[in-house]
Amino acid sequence: MIAKIIAPKQPIRATINLPASKSLSNRALIIRALSGENFNIENLSEAEDTKVLLKALSSNEKTIDVGAAGTAMRFLTAYFAVGNEEKILTGNERMKQRPIAPLVDALKILGADIEYIEKVGFLPLRIKGEKLTGNKVEVDGTVSSQYLSALLMIAPVLPNGLTITIKGNLVSKPYVKMTIALMELFGVNAIWKENTIEIPKQKYSGNTFSIEPDWSAVAFWYSVVALSKDAEITLTGLQKNSLQGDSVLPELMKNFGVETEFIIKGITLTKSQITNRKSKIKIDFTNFPDLAQNITVLAAALDMEIEFTGIENLRVKETDRISALQNELKKFGKEFIKDGRNYILEGEFAPSEQTVATYDDHRMVMAFAPLAIVCPNISLQNPETVKKSYPNFWEDLNFCDFTVTSDK
Numbered sequence: 307m308i309a310k311i312i313a314p315k316q317p318i319r320a321t322i323n324l325p326a327s328k329s330l331s332n333r334a335l336i337i338r339a340l341s342g343e344n345f346n347i348e349n350l351s352e353a354e355d356t357k358v359l360l361k362a363l364s365s366n367e368k369t370i371d372v373g374a375a376g377t378a379m380r381f382l383t384a385y386f387a388v389g390n391e392e393k394i395l396t397g398n399e400r401m402k403q404r405p406i407a408p409l410v411d412a413l414k415i416l417g418a419d420i421e422y423i424e425k426v427g428f429l430p431l432r433i434k435g436e437k438l439t440g441n442k443v444e445v446d447g448t449v450s451s452q453y454l455s456a457l458l459m460i461a462p463v464l465p466n467g468l469t470i471t472i473k474g475n476l477v478s479k480p481y482v483k484m485t486i487a488l489m490e491l492f493g494v495n496a497i498w499k500e501n502t503i504e505i506p507k508q509k510y511s512g513n514t515f516s517i518e519p520d521w522s523a524v525a526f527w528y529s530v531v532a533l534s535k536d537a538e539i540t541l542t543g544l545q546k547n548s549l550q551g552d553s554v555l556p557e558l559m560k561n562f563g564v565e566t567e568f569i570i571k572g573i574t575l576t577k578s579q580i581t582n583r584k585s586k587i588k589i590d591f592t593n594f595p596d597l598a599q600n601i602t603v604l605a606a607a608l609d610m611e612i613e614f615t616g617i618e619n620l621r622v623k624e625t626d627r628i629s630a631l632q633n634e635l636k637k638f639g640k641e642f643i644k645d646g647r648n649y650i651l652e653g654e655f656a657p658s659e660q661t662v663a664t665y666d667d668h669r670m671v672m673a674f675a676p677l678a679i680v681c682p683n684i685s686l687q688n689p690e691t692v693k694k695s696y697p698n699f700w701e702d703l704n705f706c707d708f709t710v711t712s713d714k
Contacts, residue, residue, distance in 0.1 A: 307687075307688065307689055307690055307712055307713070308661065308685050308686065308687055308689070308712065308713050309685065309686050309689035309700070309710055309711070309712045309713075310683055310684070310685045310710070310711050310712075310713070311675060311678035311683075311684055311685070311686065311703070311708055311709070311710050312678060312682075312683060312708065312709040312710075313678040313679040313708055314706060314707035314708055314709075315707075316534060316535045316536045316537070317534070317535070317536035317537060317538070318530065318531075318534050318536070318537040318538070318539065318706055318707070319537075319538050319539075320539050320540070320705060320706045321539075321540040321541075321542065322527065322539060322540070322541050322542070322702050322705070322706075323519075323542050323543070324519035324520055324523050324524065324541055324542065324543060324544070325351060325352060325353060325519065325520050325523055325695070325696050325697065325698060326349045326350060326351040326352070326353075326517040326518070326519060326520060327351060327517055327518050327519065327520040327521070327522075327550060328351040328353040328355050328356045328377070328520065328695055329377070329481065329484065329520075329522075329550065330351075330484070330488065330517050330518060330549065330550070331347070331350050331351035331353070331356045331517050332351075332355065332356055332359050332377050332378065332381060333381075333455070333459065333484070333485055333488050334347050334350075334488065334515055334517065335347070335350075335356070335359055335360060335363060336359075336363075336381050336385055336459050337459060337488065337489065337492050337510055338512065339363050339385065340385070340388075340459065340460065340462075340463055340510055341492065341509070341510035341511070341512045342510075343510075343511075343512030344512075345512030345513055345514060345515070346514045346515075347514075347515055347516075347517065348514065348515065348516040348517065349516050349517040350517060351517060351520070352697050352698075353693070353694060353695045353696070353697060354373075354374075354375065354693045354694045354695075354697070355375040355376075355377055355378060355694055355695065358372050358373055358375040358378050359372075359375065359377070359378040359381065359382070362378060362382055363382075363385075368391075368392065368393060368394055369393075369394040369396065370382065370386075370393055370394070370395050370396070371396050371397060371398075372395065372396070372397045372401065373397055373398050373401070374397065374398050374400060374401060374624060374666070374694065375397070375401075375694075376401065376404060376452070376623070376624070377452060379395065379397055379401060379404070379406065379429065380406070380409055380450070380452040380453060380455075380456045381452070381455070381456050381459070382395055383395060383406060383409055383410065383413070383420075383431065383433065383456060384409065384413060384456035384457055384459065384460045385456075385459075385460065386433040386435055387413045387416075387418040387419075387420060387433055387435060387436075387438065387460070388435060388436075388437070388438055388460050388463060388464070389435030390435050390436075391435050392432065392433070392434045392435070393432075393433045393435070394423070394430055394431070394432050394433075395429060395430060395431045395433060396429050396430035396431075397429050397430075400624065400625065400666070401429055402424070402425070402428050402429045402430070403428065404428070404429075404622055405427055405428065405449065405450075405622060406427065406428060406429060406431070407426070407427035407428075408445065408446050408449060408450075408453050409445075409453040409456055409457070410422075410427075410431070412443045412444070412445050412453070412457060413438070413457075415440055415443050416438040416439075416440035416441075416443055416464070416468070417436070417437070417438040417439050417440050418433070418436070418438055419433070419434035419435075419436060420432070420433050420434075421433075437464075437465055438460075438464050438465075439464075439465055439466060440464075440466075441464065441466035441467055441468055441469060442468070442469045442471075443457065443468070443469075443470055443471070444470075444471045444472075444473055445457065445470055445471070445472055445473065446473050446474055447472040447473060447474050447475060447476035447477065448473075448474040448475055448476075448477060448619070449477070449619060449622065450477070450478070450619065450622070451476065451477055451478035451479065451481045451482050452481070454470065454472065454476070454482050454485075454503075455481060455482060455485040457470055458470070458482070458485050458486065458489065458496070458503065458505065459485065459489065461496075461505035462489070462494045462505055462506075462507060462508040462509065462510065463507075463509075463510075464507060465507060466507065467504070467505055467506040467507040467508075468504075468505050469502060469503070469504045469505075470502065470503045470504075470505075471501060471502050472501045472502070472503070473501075475592070477592050477593075477595065477616070477619050478551065478592070478593060478594075478595060479551075479592070479593050480550070480551025480552075480593050480594065481551055483549075483551070484549045484550060484551065486498065486503075487549050488549065489505075489510075491513075491515065492510045492511055492512065492513070492515075493508065493509065493510055493511035494508045494510060495508065518543065518544075518545065518548060518549065518550065519541070519542070519543040519544055519572075520550075520695070520696070521544065521548060521550040521551075521552035521553045521555060522550070522552045522596045522597070522695065523672075523695065523696045523699075524541055524544065524552070524555055524573075525552070525555060525596075525597050525600040525601070525672075526600060526672045526673075526675065526676065526696075526699075527539050527541060527575060528555060528559045528562070528564050528575060528600070528604075529600055529603070529604045529673075529676040530676050530679065530706070531564045531575045531576065531577055532559070532562040532563055532564050532577075532604055532608070532676075533604070533607060533608075533676050533677070533679040533680055534577060534679055535577070536577060537575070537576070537577050538574060538575070538576050538577075539574070539575045539706075540569070540571070540572060540573070540574045540575075541572050541573050541574075541575070542571050542572040543571070543572050544568075544572045544573045545568075546568055551593055551594050552594050552596060552597055554593075554594055554597075555597070556568075556573070558589070558597070558601075560578075561580070561587055561610075562580060562601075562604055562605070562608065562610070563577060563578050563579060563580040564576070564577065564578065565577075565578045580608070580610075585611065586611040586612070586613060587610070587611065587612050587613070588612075588613040588615065588648075589601065589612060589613070589614060589615070590615045590616045591614065591615070591616045591617050592615075592616030593616075595616070595617065595619060595620060595623075596669065598614065598617050598620055598627070599620075599627060599631060599669045599670060599672075599673035600669070600672065600673045602614065602631050602635075602642065602651070602673070603631070603635070603673045603674055603676075603677065604676070605651060606635050606638065606640040606642075606651050606655055607638075607655050607676075607677055607680055608655075609654060609655050610651075611650075611651070612650070612651060613645070613648050613649075613650055614648055614649040614650070615647065615648040615649075617649060623667070623669075624665070624666065624667040624668070624669070624694075625665035625666065625667045625670070627667065627669070627670070628642070628649070630663075630664075630665045630667065630670055631670075633663065634662050634663060634670070634674065635651075637658070637660045637662065638655055638656055638657070638658065638660065638677075638681070639653045639654055639655055639656035640652070640653045640654075640655055641653050655680075657680050657681045657682070658681060658682075659681065659682050659683045659684065659685075660681065660684055660685070661684075661685040661686075661687065662674045662677075662684065662685065662686050662687065663687050664686055664687050664688045664689075664691065665688075666688050666691050667688075667691060668691045668692050668693075668694040668695050668696070669695075671686050671688065671689055671691055671692050671699075672692060672696065672699065674686055675699075675703070678708065689710075689712060
């Protein structure tokens with residue numbers, strides 16, 4: 307399927323109800339399952355990833371297919387390892403190419419019975435749930451913070467608790483902080499000193515929990531405002547003191563000419579002048595990699611000089627996101643080039659009518675959609691993939707008077 311997008315006439319004025327955070331939803335679902343209490347989770351995400359996880363946790367089937375849900379893959383690997391059943395965990399072809407060995411190795415050290423069915427290091431897995439008596443493990447923090455989060459959430463139910471030593475520089479650290487903060491809300495204490503996290507054996511205490519709106523989804527709306535001549539968009543439900551790492555956006559997006567005002571019902575984004583358009587800005591995405599695609603495409607469209615660092619782990623996401631950005635930005639005259647350990651943009655942005663390949667990656671779709679404001683009749687492949695994180699994405703665009711037509 308291909309979606310063609312035509313931007314509205316300026317100015318853009320709208321109030322948008324954002325989707326709930328799938329990151330918080332998925333963690334809350336695992337914690338609820340581990341607690342043994344069926345407490346209420348309000349405003350649960352409607353994202354495909356969360357639906358996959360919810361279905362898996364309630365399924366009596368032996369084989370669980372997570373499709374393209376990477377978070378579900380990692381969280382369920384640890385969850386099934388401490389269960390009392392045998393499960394086969396599999397996914398789509400891309401998921402079978404995404405590494406799982408660091409988590410499996412750590413679980414095996416703790417005593418887990420996990421077998422690779424096809425290729426070593428990748429799905430599908432045969433997992434025989436049992437008590438894990440080990441209580442110390444090392445985890446490589448340079449690939450995915452979800453390995454660490456998966457281990458942290460099962461830690462309190464282990465007979466001897468768990469002490470985790472993090473090796474290397476931890477990517478997406480705010481997501482680990484989110485996991486620990488959520489665990490603490492459900493009665494579990496963790497001790498984090500330097501590169502070691504210690505969690506004694508404890509019991510989760512269930513209580514009603516409401517999921518925040520998704521800060522990752524906000525990035526798209528910042529791009530809409532930044533590329534518009536005149537825009538004011540209110541996004542409901544967002545708070546300053548968020549558990550989500552992507553809540554750095556208000557400060558980060560000042561560089562791109564967007565001001566953020568926190569109001570009672572959320573935030574309001576307004577257009578402002580870019581004061582340092584020709585000054586090189588260095589942005590380290592180590593702690594918020596999900597923002598990298600949006601900001602790369604936005605910087606390209608604005609011909610801003612940005613030095614991107616901390617993005618190498620984008621190669622093991624839903625697609626190789628670095629290669630995907632390089633391929634598609636070329637269509638608009640921009641080169642996304644490796645410069646030492648970092649990446650830079652070169653060339654002059656050329657607005658044109660293009661069809662953008664999105665590689666079945668929801669964040670590629672949302673990163674390139676705002677280009678409709680500066681490019682006539684831009685088209686995006688695989689528009690349906692937004693259901694992975696933002697199911698109402700196209701409806702919200704239509705609400706802002708964008709014209710979206712699809713062609714199968």
